[in-house]
Amino acid sequence: MLPPTPSQTIGPFYGFALPFPGGAELAPPGDPASLIVHGYVHDGAGDPVPDALLEFWQAAPDGSRTGAPGSLRRDQATGAVLGRDGVAFTGFGRVAVDADGHYALRTLPPGGLPYISVCVFARGLLHHLYTRVYLSDPGDDPLLASLEPKRRATLLAVPEREGVYRFDIRLQGDGTHEETVFLDFR
Amino acid sequence: MSPPTQETINAEICELRDAYAKAVAGGAPRRDHPDRDYPPYRSSVLRHPKRPLVAVRDPEAMELTGPVFGTTDVTELDSDLTRQHVGEPLGERITVTGRVLDRDGRPVRGQLVEIWQANAAGRYAHRREQHPAPLDPNFTGVGRCLTDDEGRYHFTTIKPGPYPWGNHTNAWRPAHIHFSLFGTAFTQRLVTQMYFPGDPLFPYDPILQSVTDEAARRRLVAEYVHDLSVPEYSLGYRWDIVLDGPCATWMEKGR
Numbered sequence: 166m167l168p169p170t171p172s173q174t175i176g177p178f179y180g181f182a183l184p185f186p187g188g189a190e191l192a193p194p195g196d197p198a199s200l201i202v203h204g205y206v207h208d209g210a211g212d213p214v215p216d217a218l219l220e221f222w223q224a225a226p227d228g229s230r231t232g233a234p235g236s237l238r239r240d241q242a243t244g245a246v247l248g249r250d251g252v253a254f255t256g257f258g259r260v261a262v263d264a265d266g267h268y269a270l271r272t273l274p275p276g277g278l279p280y281i282s283v284c285v286f287a288r289g290l291l292h293h294l295y296t297r298v299y300l301s302d303p304g305d306d307p308l309l310a311s312l313e314p315k316r317r318a319t320l321l322a323v324p325e326r327e328g329v330y331r332f333d334i335r336l337q338g339d340g341t342h343e344e345t346v347f348l349d350f351r
Numbered sequence: 352m353s354p355p356t357q358e359t360i361n362a363e364i365c366e367l368r369d370a371y372a373k374a375v376a377g378g379a380p381r382r383d384h385p386d387r388d389y390p391p392y393r394s395s396v397l398r399h400p401k402r403p404l405v406a407v408r409d410p411e412a413m414e415l416t417g418p419v420f421g422t423t424d425v426t427e428l429d430s431d432l433t434r435q436h437v438g439e440p441l442g443e444r445i446t447v448t449g450r451v452l453d454r455d456g457r458p459v460r461g462q463l464v465e466i467w468q469a470n471a472a473g474r475y476a477h478r479r480e481q482h483p484a485p486l487d488p489n490f491t492g493v494g495r496c497l498t499d500d501e502g503r504y505h506f507t508t509i510k511p512g513p514y515p516w517g518n519h520t521n522a523w524r525p526a527h528i529h530f531s532l533f534g535t536a537f538t539q540r541l542v543t544q545m546y547f548p549g550d551p552l553f554p555y556d557p558i559l560q561s562v563t564d565e566a567a568r569r570r571l572v573a574e575y576v577h578d579l580s581v582p583e584y585s586l587g588y589r590w591d592i593v594l595d596g597p598c599a600t601w602m603e604k605g606r
Contacts, residue, residue: 166454169595170570171562172384173544174392176529178475182467182493183531209397222418222537230413234421237463237495244426244435257418275413282414284540289394291385291561293542294404295414307409316402336398349404350414350538351596 172292177216179286180261184218185237187248188259191221191272194251198226200328202281202298203269206262208289209337213266217287219334221258221270221298228276232256279303280320285334285347295348298322298332312346319345355393355519357555363391364560371563383595385561392557393518415598417537420463420497430496432466432508440490442471442509444585447573450502451532451592453539458502459594465495465531466506473512473526482514507585513552525552525559530592538596545590546572 175183192199206214224230233253240247249255260268275281280297299320302309309317322330338344367389375381387399407414433440447466451459469475469492472484476491494506511526527544534540546559553559562568570593579587 167452167456167593168567168570169383169454170541170543170592171567172541173529173561173571174394174558175531175542176544178469178477178480179467179529180479181475181477181491182529183465209401212397214398220540222413222416224413230416232416232419234419235423236418236420237424239424239426239429241426244428255418278413280413282537284537286542287398289392289396289398291387291389291392291395291399291558293540294387294400295538308405308407312405337401344400344402346402347400347404348414349406350412 174288174291175218175286177288179218184259184261185246185248187246188236189268189270190249191223191255191258191270193249196273198273199271200274200300200330201269201271202322202330202332203267204331204333205266206268206285206287206334207266207336207339207342209339211339211342214287214336215262215264215266217262217266217285219260219262219268220284220286221260221272221281222284223256223272223281224275224278225254225256226273226276274300279306283334285336287336290336294336295350296320296334296345297348298330300330308348315343316346319343354517357519357521360391360519360522360557361555364557367391368560368563381564381567383564383567386563389557389561392561395561414537417533417535417539417598420461420533422497424463425495425497430494430506432490432492432494432506435491436489438489440470440487440509442490444507445510445588446505446507446579446581446585447528447545447588447590448503448505448579449590449592451498451504451534451594452502453534453594453598458500459498459534460500460502462498462533462535463495464498464504466493466508466528468492468508468511468528469514471509471512473514484512484514510547513550518557523552523555525550525556532592532594534594534596534598536596536598539594539598540596541592541594544571547588548572548575
């Protein structure tokens with residue numbers, strides 16, 4: 166096995182490089198099945214983290230897990246980002262939180278799985294973190310089932326109204342709020 | 352509270368490095384990645400989880416697959432950061448090339464590589480950047496490309512300058528290029544930084560030193576390769592990247 170290249174923080178200045186127009190818009194415009202996942206990223210003092218970058222990866226509504234190219238589709242003449250073509254479901258989203266630490270993702274429900282995978286990057290975070298947004302608790306999910314209720318709750322999105330889910334990420338517990346469950350796949 | 356001095360940071364770096372060396376000597380496994388809890392890098396203090404990560408060993412996990420990109424996601428000029436404006440940027444023109452591999456040594460093909468960096472004066476084209484070094488109207492510092500069938504990437508750019516930051520008094524980042532990489536699985540995602548050989552700022556930088564394993568730290572430093580230099584044009588660096596994390600080989604076979 167080759168030794169891996171170490172991770173380093175994304176730093177504060179990725180903003181002119183990584184986010185792209187439409188990064189938060191996985192759902193084709195006007196799709197009636199679309200849903201919104203939104204929330205805040207917080208640090209261990211409970212303060213919003215204004216410079217986190219979130220990436221989302223999920224199954225297509227038909228359950229396909231292959232994704233599709235074209236998330237950053239570009240105009241070959243000007244180089245400008247055209248964004249997704251509105252037909253293919255790429256399965257990939259990228260959102261930089263705003264100055265309040267808030268993000269909002271508009272996507273379609275994942276097929277065959279109750280969750281959307283999340284990868285968290287931030288200044289001060291030396292190695293990215295994985296978590297999952299569960300849109301519901303199917304009762305037999307092995308990860309959810311393995312967690313005590315307080316911990317499990319950090320992975321469950323809270324329905325706010327029809328098609329709108331709240332999902333906050335806490336990089337560290339602040340003494341009042343539970344720290345988000347982060348995952349290890351290695 | 353006044354910011355810590357470089358001496359304070361150096362002492363903390365040494366203490367953590369010694370503790371790591373002692374742990375390894377006592378049989379603890381080597382650590383390839385930085386510890387997320389690394390106090391010499393002050394911003395890490397409130398931004399790392401205190402609870403252990405929860406291991407997922409589910410062969411059906413979505414994270415064992417990953418996003419894909421294609422020819423529509425990049426344009427030809429994206430990999431040449433010196434040709435994105437009307438004029439040529441100031442600075443030392445370089446090329447950076449290497450291969451993206453998984454831990455089994457297999458090339459990561461057709462995947463997206465993104466880079467971003469400061470200009471030759473050590474200034475980012477970012478509004479929150481406070482360093483009073485000149486912006487270069489001919490340099491943005493953003494590039495991307497897809498890896499080829501051998502996992503190879505290639506960028507033409509200029510060598511970024513070192514720059515000061517607020518971690519402690521007289522804190523300077525060694526020159527570096529930020530890299531963002533995708534593997535065949537979401538679990539292989541990597542964001543990291545490539546450094547230049549022989550930089551005198553290495554021992555003072557808590558971000559690089561957060562990789563407490565010396566051999567692992569060396570893997571973040573590119574190699575100057577004279578054969579990659581182009582006569583009368585550019586200096587060549589090579590930096591190979593190995594992505595960590597499992598992937599769904601069981602799915603690849605079906606692709």
